[in-house]
Amino acid sequence: MLQIDLWKRIVIVLTCLAGLWLALPNAFYTPVEQHNDAVAAIEVQGSTPELEAQRALWPEWMPSGLVNLGLDLRGGAHLLAEVQLADVYESRMEAQWPEVRDALRSLTPVRREEAPAGELRVRLNDPDKMAEALQITRDLARPVTTVTGAGGSDIDVSGANGVISITLSDAEKQATDERTMQQSLEIVRRRIDEVGTREPTIQRQGADRILIQVPGIGSAAELKAIIGTTAQLTFNPVVNRGSDENANPGIGNAILPSADEQGVFYTIETAPVVTGEQLVDAQPSFDQNGAPAVSFRFDTNGARKFGDYTAENIGAPFAIVLDDEVISAPTIQSHIPGGSGIITGRFSVEESTNLAVLLRAGALPAGLSFVEERTIGPELGQDSIDAGKIATMVAFVAVLFFMWASYGLFGFFANIALIINVGLIFGLLSLIGATLTLPGIAGIVLTVGMAVDANVLIFERIREEQRNAKGAARAISLGYERALSAILDANITTFIVAVILFTLGSGPVRGFAVTLGLGIMTSVFTAFFVTRLLVVIWFERRRPKTIEV
Structure with missing residues (x-):
């Protein structure tokens, strides 16, 4: 018999209501966004009549989380920066010179000689003391502080004809490169966060590059002005x-x-x-x-x-x-x-403020060269949003019509679940603060198409059970039970692909993976629990002897 415990019904209904409640602010995007900006500004600079008016655009007791719009939807700036790692080697050798000079001074006078970038050359006034000088210099070495370089020293020291040559060891260069990239990422992020931009994308690409995407900023030149200055103060x-x-x-x-x-x-x-x-x-x-x-x-x-x-x-x-x-x-x-x-x-006042921001955020350990820069206008983002809306609505209406035409009343129940499904996706995106990109919209469109797959499997299974002369209640019950394994198999494999895309991908690929993964979870929930609850409620009220699927 079809039975769902009362507590399960309450959990299903509350879950759907909570998801739709969280998704509600996205239906009033502009006033909610102005409200959120006003709240953030009041915390920093205090209350003003204008800010209070903006804060009043949305009630405080309602949720205010929004799905953040990505670069391709809001417009903004895109930069691909290359970190000049060789600069760090040169700086390290510059800092090494006073230490080497002071250590050797008690043995013999020394002077520095011209050397390629990243190398320190020191000439001894007394070449006969080369062996002692080499030992003193090697004693200045420090162990490499990484697992791969464990047991090695940070400098290589060699000498001939009264000249000592000092360079960073290969293990130290590798460790320095890693530290430099991590520090550069963190400092770029802090500088951009100081400006108060929304949901920037800052991630490492390859061995020495950083991808920077900031939605809502005026131009790539403006973004470069924020992060392009090394701000190395000495x-x-x-x-x-x-x-x-x-x-x-x-x-x-x-x-x-x-x-x-x-x-x-x-x-x-x-x-x-x-x-x-x-x-x-x-x-x-x-x-x-x-x-x-x-x-x-x-x-x-x-x-x-x-x-x-x-x-x-x-x-x-x-x-x-x-x-x-x-x-x-x-x-x-x-x-x-x-x-x-x-x-x-x-x-100027603006220059002193910007300099303070740069110094407070920290000095970039190496210079940045920008190998790619793009400015995406908000009108292009609006075109993307409009195109995404049209694509979603077309897919949505087509799927709704197909389900109703194919399965009648049961298709109507599936359509209700599909509407709740889309609401749950936006509710989850708002809850986790995810960024919606154009590929993310594609993921939602794909989810709309895939969301009915589970219902199709269930309804076809119910038809099959009916052909085997099962009663209405028994056919529905077996349809849901025996379709579950196929539903889980299909969606788990797709969810694994979404996880792989999110783990290995970057930027738009991750945006697609997020909406696809969330859509799979909400689709399974609505197909197996929401439609089943609707069918059970209908069946309890009508008690039909036969059903038409």
């Missing part, structure tokens, strides 16, 4: 100040232009005293003359180094260098023990 000793850009700076030094003074160049030591990596905070502020500036604060280690240097070099200038430009070169007037200071320059 504090370097100044050797001299001049106007000759082509002068020989000497080994271990560099000539950098002044950001404020045209035609002025500073010769600085390339080994920094402290770097922006030791910053813990940076905020826009104003100097004593009321001009825009940026206040900063170092961590404990950076504060100690900064304090020691200023104490030992009172009266000497030092350069504040940002991305290979000297933005300020003040003279040290006194010991600065607190580890905090202010960066002044010819900033």
Whole structure:
């Protein structure tokens, strides 16, 4: 006999109502979106009449989760950036030089020689002490901190004819590449999050590339302005100040232009005293003359180094260098023990705010070169939404008509379940905060087509049981029971494919996999539980002797 316990009926009905309740905000997308933006803005900057009016567009007691629209639907910017990993090797060797120089100084005087990027060459004044110098230099090596490089050291040291050559080991390069990519991903994400954009896609592609897609942003140029600046801040000793850009700076030094003074160049030591990596905070502020500036604060280690240097070099200038430009070169007037200071320059308020954001988010460990960039206009996204709506409605209406024409009243029950199915998909997408892309719409359209498969299997099984002279109740009961295995087999294999697509795919492929996977789960639920509940309720009321499927 057809029987469904009361508690099961309540669970089925509540599940359907909860899904439709969560999906409801998507039917009023624009006012709900304005409400959500106003709530977020009020938390940051406080209440204003305009924000309160926007917040009132949607009741607070109703759900406000929305299906986020992807880049191809909302419009926005797409960038494919390549991380210049070789820059990190060069920076590591620059930082290694003071340590090597200080370690060898007690043995013999040394001087640095020209070397290819990523290599450090040191000449000994006394070549006879090469063996001792090599040992001292090798003692500076540190173990590689990865599983694959366990047991290895971070530098390779060799020497001949009084010259010691130092490079990063292969194991350390591999570990450095991995750290650099992870750090670059995190910093790009933090910089974009600071701007408050919605649902950006930031993921690694290949060995040295990062895919960046930000919906709702004006152009690729605007996105590049946010993330394209390396924002590498260093504090370097100044050797001299001049106007000759082509002068020989000497080994271990560099000539950098002044950001404020045209035609002025500073010769600085390339080994920094402290770097922006030791910053813990940076905020826009104003100097004593009321001009825009940026206040900063170092961590404990950076504060100690900064304090020691200023104490030992009172009266000497030092350069504040940002991305290979000297933005300020003040003279040290006194010991600065607190580890905090202010960066002044010819900033506008917007420039000081952006610089503070970049410094606070952190310095990119290496430069980025953009190998691909696209701007997708919102009108193209709207066209995609309209085309997706038309495709979905056509598929939806065609399936509804087919089910009604083929199975009559039972097809009508399947149509009700199909409508609930689509609502449940949008409810789940809103609940998990998924991003809907154009391939995601294709996944929903495919789900609409596939959703009736389970019902077709059930209804055909009921027909078969009727032909075997089973009673109406028995035929319906056996139809659902014996079709279950086929339904599960078909949908589990498709769900496994969706999981594989989500795991191995990226961007649009994952969007398709999400809607397909969720659609499979809701389809099985509505086909086996919702339609069965509708059939049982109808059967209990009518008690027909025969049924027509």
